[in-house]
Amino acid sequence: MPGQKVTIEFNDRIVRQFMIASIFWGAVGMLVGVIVAAQLGWWGMNGKFLEYITFGLIKSEGVSFLTFGRLRPLHTNAVIFAFVGNMMFAGIYHSTQRLVKARLASDFLSNLHFWGWQLIIVAAAITLPAGLTRSKEYAELIWPINIAVAVIWVVFAINFFWTLAIRREKSLYVAIWFYIATIITVAMLYIVNHLSIPTSLLHSYPVFGGVQDALVQWWYGHNAVAFFLTTPILGIMYYYMPKAADRPVYSYRLSVVHFWSLVFLYIWAGPHHLLHTALPEWLQSLGMLFSLMLWAPSWGGMLNGLLTLRGAWDKLRTDPVLKFLAAGVTFYGMATFEGPLLSIKSVNSLSHYTDWTIGHVHGGALGWNALMAAGMFYWLTPRLWNTKLYSINAANMHFWLSLVGIMMYMGSMWIAGPTQGLMLGATAEGGTILKYPNFVETLLEIRPMMWARLLGGLLFLAGWIILAWNIWMTVRRGQAVNGVMEVHEEAHDQKEVTLKQSFINAPFLYSAGIIVLTLIWAFSPHTISLLALLMLALVCIMSFVHLQVSGKTWGQWYDQLLCSWFPFTILVFLAVAVGGVVQIVPLVTVDRDQVVEDRLQVPYTPLELAGRDIYVREGCYNCHSQMIRPFVGEVLRYGEYSRLGESIYDHPYQWGSKRTGPDIARVGGKYNHAWHYRHMENPRSTSADSNMPNYPWLLEAKTDSAALPSKIRVQRILGVPYPEMSDEQIAALFDEQAKKIAAELAAPGSDIFVEPDREIVALIAYLQQLGKSQPYTPGAATAAAAKP
Template structure:
């Protein structure tokens, strides 16, 4: 390396933590996948739950999803971001200390999650199960990461922000917003809290978060990684940089709106469902634009795919991205969702994304990075190729079996005879047992994928053992540094907001909102504004594209204004979804029915239901569909779950819906069923819960929980702690007496008694007017 001249500056990159995040991602990936394979086998063989509370499916499934998302993809993403950002900004990460805090803080979060989730400490919301103290840690560590990242951008020695950086900015800004809002909770103890939103509000906020956790945690950072590493690995620039501009802005704008597609065919207002479906369908275009941009970057390099495992993983990963983003909008069509929702089809779709897109992009990036970070060669390219094919066959088996399983069970559950008046398969277990071979194929496919990952671990271990770790350096020219400084601050606040692209975007948005929310003339005016300003914008752009490009180039040299515009783009969709959630509990929407608040004992039982992760297999939402109504009873009104903090509508029915379970069966049935489900339901794959008959409920905590619920707006009458406890004892004793009359023994303070109380309450509602009168009278 020649010594730098006086006009040059040598930059030493911090690659130590890139290595650390890489290794952490590889190890946590194995943990997450192992948990996934275990729970896949549990679905086939319930004895694999080992009758141990911390090994049941309901507790391990959140561990699997959180490990896959936050531990595996999280660490992988951080490795890619730290490595590529330094190089794209030609500067070392701003603070080594902050990077260190980020790394160790993130690992502490993962370990905390790995301990608390199997122990049953959960918030009961999918992908947001982590309890509030861990949520606070996530918020702090994420802010440290964000601060360090933006500080690095501010210290960069490269005038322009490359497309990968845009995606990283969108990730940091949006995940902060989503995570904070969805995890707003009222703590009742060190390890327990209730979400501030309840019922339909919680459902909308949760799926605004849940859907966009996929978008902005599992997609945008990986797209940034795609835009950096595929050109590097193929040694050719991205196919179309202009397309990447369109890809980025349309994706971040549209994605955020699509959340309600998780709640289709429910009693959710029709316009919200239509909005979710429409934006999901619109996502097809940017997603495929991005996929094509990634794949076409390999133009002229396809021959390299035969021998280079890195490109093989990248090409397949991007293809899976295309497949998943085709399938997602498809599943968001109400008619398709009618069949697919609550079935394995959704599970297959999700795993196409995580195993195919995230997993393969991670493998490709790790195989690319390791030789460069340890100045070595990959120990065995053949083994990496073998990993690819094993993983690929594993995904195909997984996805194909889940498609077949989902469609089979969906058709059986929705099948009717006698002109649609009688269910063709009234016994839920018949539908479950028909998909057992497919569930086993899924577990086998997952095992192949895990074996492939084991090969990656072995290969990388052999590659780096005894090898010298190296950090990258670069020599920066003084004029680059000066040019960067000269460009920063040139756009200003006025230039950021008051410009033609912003103006047209605003007008198009205005037109869309008037169209969606207006009636009659307002709606017509909205459509006209939308079409008119779209056309004017196109003509204007064609005429003066140079000036628009100049403005965008300026924007790319100003990280803060760029970030502000990204925030506006993602916040608009969020706001338009969140504001209706605040007004959605109107009299029209609750349809005259209001949930009867849980008694103190029922509330304690509900906490056990949430803690055991029952929502992972049982929904509490009867959709507005004939087969659902025939099978489970009248469709669920929005008012019937408004006091549920958290909501428990669920997303998968491995077992039947429980929304109207109350009163359907005697207490003794639930007692026997929880102790050993197969005694009551032969062929069931539900794990036994014998510990519920032994473990005690801490009654002394119930008054505090009632008080928290009251704070959240649940209309409990004023009661002293003694009155609450007396009510608990009375209800528990009546259940115990009933069980004893059926020759079953139980103590009043055991968990089974509280859980039975809760299950028997499900589906209890009252007329909204009489509820209001009762509350007024109590005051």
């Protein structure tokens, strides 16, 4: 029976704020993307260009905070967390208020969320170019910012769930499910992957190392794509697509299956980022199989979105909102087709470490995220400012610029990736020599594609600037308004089920019993196994009979559960947590001695550790991998394939995910010290046509040796077998090795003179020990000591 009629005025101010922030940070993120694309084409974009544009007034061989290694993380973080993050918050806050018929629970929390998030973005924009990084992709931010992110995410969660608790609409629309999955899963992923022990206010080491760190990182990295860039945007699709098309979603039933399948499957697929590496084989296969299974729910969702336009396709000719949304969903389908394809091990052997992957992620980021964002913004702006869109023509122009830009980008990467992959793996004379032994040769081959990518990115950025201008002009002639809805307060005779009621329940208990008995049957000795099988059959019969007798009650239980946000959230958490537990627990609990294979890493000397932190600071992992796969081409080019034990003490791991330059897992001893010195000073002096930046500041800057005692203490806590050393001993070891390298650099006939305390010396020490592991003998793990 309808209750009292009330008028709700939604908090649309926060939606406007997040939307404007998203447009601004989107432009910044794309601009940095264009810059890093230009850097790949021409090394001078790493700072030398300043000489040209100032006609020689500024003399620069390279600027530390403008190098690719530091700007690339800024680009990825800006696009993911600043652009898509703000867009997601705008969409979630706008649609949730309407779907649950309640104003956001707290204006204070909403404002705290908004300003806190912007502050985090500004902090990231300062620290990343400054070289303050954890070096884990999309998880580069330093530990104080990590804590701020976690706090603001909790603020967001409280505001969201509080709003659900005071809602006037009993049913939870599927978009709300996707938002719940986003909030819960991102929190879980972010916390686990950012577990670190600080060594100072601005530096920390992750608690996981080597293969464990790699697995945790890509469990996070893959699911950052899944639960930050996909599930919230799917929720947005399920709300805005019907609104824009003015017809309900094609199939609500399909959306339910889409949700549960996606949430269950996505979390398992992370290991596909580590195929053919030293990751255990069973995990690689698990990642590949679950990635392939993802085809079904992803395409189910895409078809559900596109078929929502049934009978409204003609509107695409005139309505830019529908153009963007339809194209966005189509790109979702393309990206989610390509993703599983790249997860097939044989395909991955070619695509991994190449631009093919880069093209794939931009199909998702530009095609899916940015087009959906544009569609949503063009739909929201007239409604949030109570006016018409300033220019339909400009929006159409934006659409076509974006589309052409994406196609140029992806097309060029589709050519560049396989080309470089094939060239790097090509052998001659019966597989005994490399066909293209010079890595730079493959780089030159794809350079035209790098310029094509830059042009595609520029077109996309131009389209985004048109959007910003169009929306600005719309805002100028409109007036900010808040949405208002009249609803009936429902009678409070419908209580949500409690957590206890949700789980102490026949359907749940029968399901749990069947799972447990199945496992006992599968993994127990013969007699117990037979007993478990009999009990399993009994429980199945009992549950069937029970269902027949009280099927209605079972259905009610499920329906009530879907209307009760708290137990529903717990269920979603269980669904996503199991995938993480399956992958991470075995690797974390396994005895380290068992996973090192026949090689064991020697802990870094103090100087090498300092050099490694410089390597991390400069973002070298963005272009150089340290993981040689067991392929003929790779072994011929880089040396023996990498063993798990060779990076077991690496906190963080440095396997990398892209080879713009060659793998350096075994570069130690391949060249002399002078070669490395010259290479860092000017890579083109040793490798003609290299696109690597110059690093002149490394020749001048002093190594931060004072931080080493604290760093080594933390390494010891993390299980790296350093002997107990006093600060003086650490300093003595540091000096001894540094002086030796400096003396070797200044050998007779050399024109190099460098002070031992310069960063280049530490970096050379690090590079020269890469690949210098020791043969493994049982029990040796704890005996290894840090000796220069």
